[in-house]
Amino acid sequence: MASFIIEGGHRLNGELIPQGAKNEALEVLCATLLTPEEVKIYNIPDILDVNNLIQLLRDLGVKVERIGLNAYSFKADKINLDYLDSDEFLQKGAALRGSVMIIGPLVARFGYAVLPKPGGDKIGRRRLDTHFLGIQKLGASFTYCPKQQRYEIKAEKLTGSYMLLDEASVTGTANILMAAVMAEGDTTIYNAACEPYLQQLSRMLNRMGAHIEGIGSNLLTIHGVSSLKGCEHTILPDMIEVGSFIGMAAMTRSDITIKNVSYNDLGIIPDSFRRLGITVEQNGDDIHIPEHESYEIETFIDGSIMTFADAPWPGLTPDLLSVFLVVATQAKGSVLIHQKMFESRLFFVDKLIDMGAQIILCDPHRAAVIGQAHAHTLRAANMVSPDIRAGIALLIAAMSADGTSRIHNIDQIDRGYQDIDKRLNAIGARISRL
Secondary structure, three states: OOEEEEEOOOOOEEEEOOOEOHHHHHHHHHHHHHOOOEEEEEOOOOOHHHHHHHHHHHHOOOEEEEEEOOEEEEEOOOOOHHHHHOHHHHHHHHHOHHHHHHHHHHHHHHOEEEEEOOOOOOOOOOOOHHHHHHHHHOOOEEEEEOOOOEEEEEOOOOEOOEEEOOOOOHHHHHHHHHHHOOOEOEEEEEOOOOOHHHHHHHHHHHHOOOEEEOOOOOEEEEEOOOOOOOEEEEOOEOHHHHHHHHHHHHHOOOEEEEOOOOHHHOOOHHHHHHHOOOOOEEEOOEEEEOOOOOOEOOOOOOOOOEEEEOOOOOOOOHHHHHHHHHHHOOOEOEEEEEOOOOOOOOOOHHHHHHOOOEEEEEEOOEEEEEOOOOOOOOEOOEEEOOOHHHHHHHHHHHHHOEOEEEEEOOHHHHOOOOOHHHHHHOOOOOEEEO
16 A cells, blocks of 8 residues: 655645546546547546556457557447456456446447446445436346346437436436437436536537537437547546645645646636635636735625535535645634535544644534634644545645655545646655655
8 A cells, every 4th residue: 555755844836737637537438438430538647547447448348549648549349248247347347436437338339238336435325326217217227236246237229318317416417428329319318417527528429429419508408329430539627636736735835826727617616715715816727826824714795604515516516625624724714614415525534633623523514624824733644545535635734734744545646636746746845655
């Protein structure tokens, strides 16, 4: 198990370029299964989850070729469906939650898919009902084998349908969308997720020959086609990494410029950090965070304590609440962090409390943070990363702390952040990989 050793208290200065978006990459990579023609994808992040999915596609028979820095071509002209029934696939698929999104393309094109019970972050229950119910409405049947902990999905023919999703699941919407583009007739998806990454997937599918209307809204209409062709696609910058860098700059009192962020696709994120009292300057498509000796959390208009809560897009993404929480520990003022979607994502706060943060964990979903305005610097600590987003929050805390910290199980951080130690060390951090 790899670890980071972090010497805290160093201010950063320089430029950072965000990696390609992890969540978008997982979606568009699965979409390459929909066509036998070549698909070229650019700005693919070199991170564990994405690399594992690329290897899974190779194992399925997809021809994968690296064509440049963070660029690959994919050609799924000879898929080995027998591999889906192998123990190796069950093991690899179970370790990668993104593998759930191969079932939509496989069922659409081949009428058959297998899904092992997926793993991923330890952040509480993450239902797959939306995926299953949507694809079932298109005509697929699901069978669960308890002994092997796998689902078998079959469909002789997919037929368009109207569906109202029980939740605006991002991966659920992506999976259903990829199945529906080759279903016979029209499909309407209401309460669809509409994150920029899903907009990107939809535009990519349209370039491949799909007919998707309503892109960017929660009402998608898909006119099914019989086949799709190849295309080229460039992945957006990762908004979660951009937000992580904004919080890191404020917490460590650093002067950082984040380049080429695709500002118009960041939604409410910059303004949410401004409500924490952080100066976020837009310069074209770059963001500049000047050095902060202090930052003060706003209150609501009536003077009540500010609350940050996650919500479906265009609300605040749940993937950044861990960063907001840790940054608030050194702000002036108090804030309530309300994590609605996952019941275990706030349990890492006990490590921040050990470091000297003043946090009250009200219940599995809510934490009250009393900011210390840098009056009391966090103490170094020995900790374990439970998931990707908690991992980056703990790294931010350690970089601002007094002393040398260790973070174990950094594979969780590597799943979502490309060469994070090298990139931060280049602008002044002191992070060693052990």
